[in-house]
Amino acid sequence: MAIEKPCRGVREVMGVMELSDAAIATSGDYRQWVDIGGQTYAHTMNPVTGAPLRNSLTAVSVVAASCMLADAWATALLVLGEIEGPRLAQKRGMDAFTERADLARERAELANDPKAEHIELANIYIQRGVSPELAHQVADQLMAHDALGSHARDELGISETLTAKPLQAALASAASFVVGAALPLAVTFIAPTDSVVPWICGMSLVFLGSLGAVAARAGGASVVIGAWRVTLWGVLAMGITALVGSLFGAVV
Incomplete structure (x- = not known):
């Protein structure tokens, strides 16, 4: 079973997993949405606010005994958000995979224009006091090792140290x-x-x-x-x- 990249306008496979006597379902905001005045609104509604869902998760995939159950939990975890969603999944022992919206956008940008992303990362280091030549060398090596991780850490401020545990x-x-x-x-x-x-x-x-x-x-x-x-x-x-x-x- 293939899991699609949760990126708007992109139809690519992010990963593949084998299932046996189980089902998988994904809920997200990257397929069904509307743009109003430059602001995008997802089709999933927050039952607390009564408004379209707005949090940092862009997709949640859940493996369960039936597709109906997997779909219900995927939507529920998506609504709960990046902290409470995984916490509930862990409490119930569910196999759930979450994708943050900012990481999804960064992954798409790296795929579409890696050169611009390289310059963006190098400029971050230059602003921190690193010489331009060294900054580009550091960006080269970090992106060769882990491009998404480097941008997540230095551009978005996402790291294992700051991630909720x-x-x-x-x-x-x-x-x-x-x-x-x-x-x-x-x-x-x-x-x-x-x-x-x-x-x-x-x-x-x-x-x-x-x-x-x-x-x-x-x-x-x-x-x-x-x-x-x-x-x-x-x-x-x-x-x-x-x-x-x-x-x-x-x-x-």
């Missing part, structure tokens, strides 16, 4: 939750027995504000606003939880 994100999230839960729990061991609840509520808000300030500082945002925002939502969450508990006469 679902496992790393999951571990970091789990560690954050463990630390976040451990702090209020530690308060229960030092708070007076007759006032454990007020102590936990108060210190939880202090911890939330502190973590909000740290996150804001790491992201280059206002520390005060970051701390206030997290603390405010923490107060609202506690208040709603207490209200539900009082309405139903139960501890939530």
Whole structure:
């Protein structure tokens, strides 16, 4: 089974795979689309916004037990986008292949005009301070080794270092939750027995504000606003939880 290059105006094979008792389907925005005022709109709709889909994926191919199932998952993963789509596919153990729109365009440009792409890559190095002669030599060697990878890294800013890593994100999230839960729990061991609840509520808000300030500082945002925002939502969450508990006469 051949997988087509997801490039508008190009009908070429990108890869071939063997299938046995399985089906493959591809969803993308490179075949059915419309141009309005110089802006292209895909035929796939985002159910959340109600507008044509706009994300960095240009195609998703899924292998499944039936073509109907493969087609349904391919469209769903395409709508989810480049981060959530592969993450869901990995979680469900699906064989899914994604193609980013910017990489697809770069691949087409390399195929159509490699000389112009070479000059473009050399100019990037010249702007970084490399002499013109050396810049063209570097571009020559890098494009001979991995043309698409070189342009993805130096022109588009896509690299393995910056690519989302679902496992790393999951571990970091789990560690954050463990630390976040451990702090209020530690308060229960030092708070007076007759006032454990007020102590936990108060210190939880202090911890939330502190973590909000740290996150804001790491992201280059206002520390005060970051701390206030997290603390405010923490107060609202506690208040709603207490209200539900009082309405139903139960501890939530």
